[in-house]
Amino acid sequence: MLKVDKQSEYSSNVKIIQGDFNLVLIDPKDEFDLILSDMAPEFSGDSKVDRGRTHKLNLETIKLSKRLLKKKGSLVIKTFEGEDIKLVREQMKKLFFEVRDYKPQSSKKGSSEFYIVGLKKKY
Ligand SMILES: C[S@@+](CC[C@H](N)C(=O)[O-])C[C@H]1O[C@@H](n2cnc3c(N)ncnc32)[C@H](O)[C@@H]1O
Numbered sequence: 212m213l214k215v216d217k218q219s220e221y222s223s224n225v226k227i228i229q230g231d232f233n234l235v236l237i238d239p240k241d242e243f244d245l246i247l248s249d250m251a252p253e254f255s256g257d258s259k260v261d262r263g264r265t266h267k268l269n270l271e272t273i274k275l276s277k278r279l280l281k282k283k284g285s286l287v288i289k290t291f292e293g294e295d296i297k298l299v300r301e302q303m304k305k306l307f308f309e310v311r312d313y314k315p316q317s318s319k320k321g322s323s324e325f326y327i328v329g330l331k332k333k334y
Contacts, residue, residue, distance in 0.1 A: 212224070212225045212226065213225070213226045213227075213228065213237070213241065213243070214226070214227045214228070215227075215228045215229075215230070215232045215235055215237070216229065216250075217229070217230060217231055232250070232271075232272075232275065233271055233275075237279060239278075241279065242279060242280070242281045242284075243279055243280055243281065243284060244280075244281055244284050244285070245280075245284060245285050245286075245287070246272070246275075246276050246279065246280055246284070246285075246286045246287070247287045248268075248269075248272045248286075248287065248288040248289060249289050250268055250272065250289070251265065251268075251289065252264035252265055252267075252268055259293075259294075261291075262291050262292075262293030262294065262295075263293070263294065263295065265289075265290055265291050265293070266290065266291075266293060266294075266295035266296060266298065266299055267295075269288050269290050269299045269327075270295075270298065270299060270302060272286070272288050273286070273288070273299070273302045273303060273306060276306065276329075276332075277306060280332050281332065282332055282333075282334055283331050283332055284332045285307075285328065285329060285330050285331075285332070286303075286306075286307070286328070286329040286332075287313075287326050287327070287328050287329075288326065288327050289324065289325075289326055290324070290325065290326070290327055291322075291323045291324055291325075292323040292325075293323075299327065300327070303327055303329045305333075306329060306332060306333060307329030307330055307331055307332055307333065308330065308331040308332075308333060309329070309330040309331055310327065310328070310329050310330075311327075311328045311330070312325050312326070312327060312328075313325065313326045313327075313328050314326070
């Protein structure tokens, strides 16, 4: 298991790389069955700006998954409803045979936060 985060944290059974996931070097030999992204940008308080930043992060995560996720692998990303969610869905549908929304019970009821789940990577 590999965790990448800008913030450092100790965990005994997880390999941790501290840094921006776009900039850190992940061994190209490493391929994953599952990528889980709970990443969120720094929030400005302006919901339009914050959703835009979240969707940009989502698109970057999908791009990285093209390279690091095994064929038939899965991707889960946290996101929000908003202007660019259509683009995020389109990119997910290009990469996965199955794409579903998931709102966990722990997610605040009034929040538009949810997860997009991509199953069975196409290639
Ligand atoms: C809601 S927290 C998720 C915490 C995570 N679930 C955990 O248990 O450690 C959002 C996290 O996204 C990280 N993050 C945001 N943008 C990032 C990026 N470009 N690269 C790596 N981590 C990022 C932040 O540092 C923050 O820790």
